[in-house]
Amino acid sequence: MNDKKNLSAAFEDSREHLRGVAFRMLGSLSEAEDAVQEAWIRVSRADTEAVENLRGWLTTVTSRVCLDMLRSRKARAEDAVGERLPDIAPADTTNAEQEAVMADAVGLALLVVLETLEPAERLAFVLHDLFGVSFEEIAPIVGRSPVAARQLASRARRRVRGAPERDEAELARRRDLVTSLLVALRAGDVEGVVAVLDPDVVIHTQAHDGKPLEIRGARKWAKSAVAFTQRATLPLGAVEVALVDGHIGAIYAPKGRVARALKFTFERGVIARVDVFSDPAAVRALEIAAI
Known part of the structure; x- marks a missing residue:
């Protein structure tokens, strides 16, 4: 019971961090909150005895959930080619205001560009460039080698930064x-x-x-x-x-x-x-x- 309580407390301490990771991955506050909740369901069922860096492990679990959601979203979009996808509207005004504040903090243009990336590229860029996660830790999440994970982030970085013509x-x-x-x-x-x-x-x-x-x-x-x-x-x-x-x-x-x-x-x-x-x-x- 104490271990369960300790895990719950650690998760709550990391909730804002995890929500920030998920929002940058998914670009939607409601989806980010869903991802964090799904991450909690997964970690609450897992054996944490061998986990040394609990915050890092929670980030990894949340990232895997987000990657699954991004891949599912991409598959739905490909199935709906030629159709107009409905807007994802926040549930209420308060949620819309919170999402606007988070988008403003992240950068609207960055979120727009992230939407154009492949799921694995987006994950590698967000985790490494925005949260400082090493490519050795990212590699098993995306199912690639550390070198390949680095290349994913590099491709994403070029897209994100663009190429201005002037100094x-x-x-x-x-x-x-x-x-x-x-x-x-x-x-x-x-x-x-x-x-x-x-x-x-x-x-x-x-x-x-x-x-x-x-x-x-x-x-x-x-x-x-x-x-x-x-x-x-x-x-x-x-x-x-x-x-x-x-x-x-x-x-x-x-x-x-x-x-x-x-x-x-x-x-x-x-x-x-x-x-x-x-x-x-x-x-x-x-x-x-x-x-």
């Missing part, structure tokens, strides 16, 4: 410019939007009927963009600066799924062109990477 200083300047744009849009500040745009900025987007639409002029687009943002009442943490096809851009990704992406072209220290992608097929074709 880090230029990347930082452009990121700050786009951040200022997003802040102004959320605040309904037309003048703030205009301030980061070339007066003759060109916007390539889509009309309501899906046909290509070109808008010219900073003030004209600023007014329409602010109006759209105010109507949409964008959820907390759903918009973030990201690399879009190797260029500084922004993504709108409610529940971790990209619904709209913007790619920016810069000239003379301001935004000279904006390409807006909202068509699902066009969005899926983009390469999104975290900065």
Whole structure:
């Protein structure tokens, strides 16, 4: 009985850590909580007498559960090719707010890119790069050698980081410019939007009927963009600066799924062109990477 109580206490002490691991693996708070609960069911039935690093062992068990869930999810997605998969909605408002906070802490763009990885790649990257788990420990979870596990994480890392065209200083300047744009849009500040745009900025987007639409002029687009943002009442943490096809851009990704992406072209220290992608097929074709 005491051993059971000790195990239960240790698990509760590690619950937040395990939930953090599972959330980064699965990108959904409700699924992460399900994974942690399933992990508890497994560990409560196991013999822990020979376990030396209990926290590490609990992380391993939770990771195996998440890997099974990711593989099951991938299989369902492949079976549903051509169908529109339903959004995974949080159970209630409180859960939605918690998920938004966690997504904001992890990084929305990172979660979006993680969704594009193979299950084993995602697990190797999350455990090693985000939680410092060694490849020797990761290898048996994914059923590979330590060298192969390292390669999985390396491939994932390249996808996650992307390949910006400019140096880090230029990347930082452009990121700050786009951040200022997003802040102004959320605040309904037309003048703030205009301030980061070339007066003759060109916007390539889509009309309501899906046909290509070109808008010219900073003030004209600023007014329409602010109006759209105010109507949409964008959820907390759903918009973030990201690399879009190797260029500084922004993504709108409610529940971790990209619904709209913007790619920016810069000239003379301001935004000279904006390409807006909202068509699902066009969005899926983009390469999104975290900065």
